Amino acid sequence: MNSKALKIVLPLLTGIVFVALWQFAAGRYTPEQLPAPVDVLKAIKELSDNGTLWGHIGISLARFSGAYLLAVTVAIPLGLFLGRFIRCHAAIDPLIQVLRPISPIAWFPLAVLWFGIGNAPAVFIIFLAAFYPVLLTTISAVRGVPEVYIKVAINFGAGSRMTFLRVIVPAAFPGIMVGLHIAVGTAWIHLVAGEMLGAQSGLGFMIVDARNFLRTDQILAGMLLIGVLGLAIYRGMKAFEHAIGRRWGVAS
Amino acid sequence: MSDSIPKIQLSSVEKRFISARGDEQVALSQLDLEIGSGEIVCLVGPSGCGKTTIINLMAGFEKPSNGTVHIDGKQVSGPDPDHIMIFQDYGLYPWRTVLGNVLFGLQAKGISSGEALDKAMAALELVGLTSSKYKHPHELSGGMKQRVSIARALAVEPSVLFMDEPFAALDAFTRLHLQDELLRIWQEKQPTIVFVTHDLDEAITLGQKVVLMAPNPGRVQRILDVKLPYPRERTENNFASFRKELFMEFHLVHRQALDGVEYQI
Numbered sequence: 001m002n003s004k005a006l007k008i009v010l011p012l013l014t015g016i017v018f019v020a021l022w023q024f025a026a027g028r029y030t031p032e033q034l035p036a037p038v039d040v041l042k043a044i045k046e047l048s049d050n051g052t053l054w055g056h057i058g059i060s061l062a063r064f065s066g067a068y069l070l071a072v073t074v075a076i077p078l079g080l081f082l083g084r085f086i087r088c089h090a091a092i093d094p095l096i097q098v099l100r101p102i103s104p105i106a107w108f109p110l111a112v113l114w115f116g117i118g119n120a121p122a123v124f125i126i127f128l129a130a131f132y133p134v135l136l137t138t139i140s141a142v143r144g145v146p147e148v149y150i151k152v153a154i155n156f157g158a159g160s161r162m163t164f165l166r167v168i169v170p171a172a173f174p175g176i177m178v179g180l181h182i183a184v185g186t187a188w189i190h191l192v193a194g195e196m197l198g199a200q201s202g203l204g205f206m207i208v209d210a211r212n213f214l215r216t217d218q219i220l221a222g223m224l225l226i227g228v229l230g231l232a233i234y235r236g237m238k239a240f241e242h243a244i245g246r247r248w249g250v251a252s
Numbered sequence: 253m254s255d256s257i258p259k260i261q262l263s264s265v266e267k268r269f270i271s272a273r274g275d276e277q278v279a280l281s282q283l284d285l286e287i288g289s290g291e292i293v294c295l296v297g298p299s300g301c302g303k304t305t306i307i308n309l310m311a312g313f314e315k316p317s318n319g320t321v322h323i324d325g326k327q328v329s330g331p332d333p334d335h336i337m338i339f340q341d342y343g344l345y346p347w348r349t350v351l352g353n354v355l356f357g358l359q360a361k362g363i364s365s366g367e368a369l370d371k372a373m374a375a376l377e378l379v380g381l382t383s384s385k386y387k388h389p390h391e392l393s394g395g396m397k398q399r400v401s402i403a404r405a406l407a408v409e410p411s412v413l414f415m416d417e418p419f420a421a422l423d424a425f426t427r428l429h430l431q432d433e434l435l436r437i438w439q440e441k442q443p444t445i446v447f448v449t450h451d452l453d454e455a456i457t458l459g460q461k462v463v464l465m466a467p468n469p470g471r472v473q474r475i476l477d478v479k480l481p482y483p484r485e486r487t488e489n490n491f492a493s494f495r496k497e498l499f500m501e502f503h504l505v506h507r508q509a510l511d512g513v514e515y516q517i
Binding site: 146148149151152153154155156157158159162166167170171173 | 311313330331332333335336337339341343345347356357359360361408
């Protein structure tokens with residue numbers, strides 16, 4: 001068997017074994033404790049037919065992309081600035097290092113006090129989850145720009161504006177991409193957490209709502225969809241990264 | 253040409269560094285050197301003799317602790333687009349194509365895009381890379397990358413080229429080829445070239461003058477005038493006699509350097 005076929009067959013085999021184990025385990029518990037795979041598929045169909053599913057997915061994606069873009073638009077310019085001005089970085093870095101290990105979830109009580117219930121706390125939490133990875137990778141990408149690139153720019157008489165926009169920013173770009181990539185993952189994980197805590201809509205809320213009615217099949221349906229959507233976003237990001245990499249002449 | 257002012261003049265140049273341990277080290281001591289306009293001069297010497305420091309001082313990337321560096325009678329105060337440095341690791345921008353890299357210096361000068369394109373293409377023609385103009389640096393061999401960086405320098409028509417071990421990372425065959433290419437370009441454009449190398453054969457192949465340096469502290473040991481016509485036949489008798497002379501002197505310097513180290517211990 002060639003390697004291309006193996007790449008499809010092997011994961012498929014894992015999937016079949018996983019579903020079989022699940023089915024076997026489900027037989028030993030009540031449907032409230034662990035529903036069978038078919039029940040979960042039925043739950044997805046039911047949620048999709050009555051329309052609630054698409055609403056929840058839509059609002060989750062909107063919150064995710066809005067908060068993510070907001071984090072990126074703040075973190076990249078700030079990171080470029082702090083990467084370039086070493087003294088500012090030295091001043092602010094300790095503060096960042098203290099704030100960063102605080103889980104975005106820990107901000108939740110404050111977020112509710114400040115912003116109330118609704119979109120804002122969830123958006124705030126996703127913002128925090130995406131902000132630090134992008135900020136920190138941008139800073140290190142700027143500081144890691146090879147000295148010789150800057151020497152060449154200065155030698156040819158490039159002004160500070162041209163050196164920044166046309167040497168430092170593009171040179172740091174592959175490093176910034178890594179941060180964008182990490183941030184997609186952390187932001188998506190925290191989206192669900194944020195929605196479980198305070199929102200009245202979205203996939204996270206859908207899971208909490210299903211729990212209140214002991215609809216374990218819908219809980220698992222929500223979890224499965226979160227996983228699949230997360231994978232789709234990750235893949236989309238990879239494709240985008242690859243296209244940029246080719247454009248930049250640093251295809252991996 | 254003794255009545256005209258030299259192109260590059262170093263007078264009593266001294267460069268001191270504070271090492272990581274906090275003690276002062278003299279990289280260059282009381283160094284005088286004159287380089288004429290349109291000359292090709294090679295700096296050779298064992299590691300630690302300060303040859304890279306000298307070229308950085310002349311190119312304006314570093315400042316002397318004492319003494320002065322003049323180019324065209326003006327004191328060097330920083331890097332200048334008329335004096336372009338070519339680095340061993342090329343310094344090409346990976347996100348730009350070959351043509352884009354060559355255009356960079358012209359764009360920095362603010363030359364209009366049409367004129368810049370003409371100049372860039374002429375420079376690429378000179379190094380024989382017109383057919384690779386839309387490639388990115390990662391698609392090129394080391395020798396081709398260095399030719400791009402030479403083209404980028406030539407495009408802005410500098411009067412001085414500083415080359416800091418530009419061919420040291422290349423394989424022997426490519427190195428010989430690029431030495432011949434450089435001489436062809438030098439004869440056509442007549443820039444002043446200061447070429448740092450640790451390869452004595454390379455120095456004799458290229459240099460009208462070979463400046464042999466000695467370490468601890470960095471200083472000029474000997475200046476050899478290589479009065480051989482170009483192109484130089486590397487296997488010829490005269491070439492061999494210059495080579496022998498330089499090698500003997502180099503061994504002397506090297507022994508002194510080693511003795512110095514033992515003495516310090």
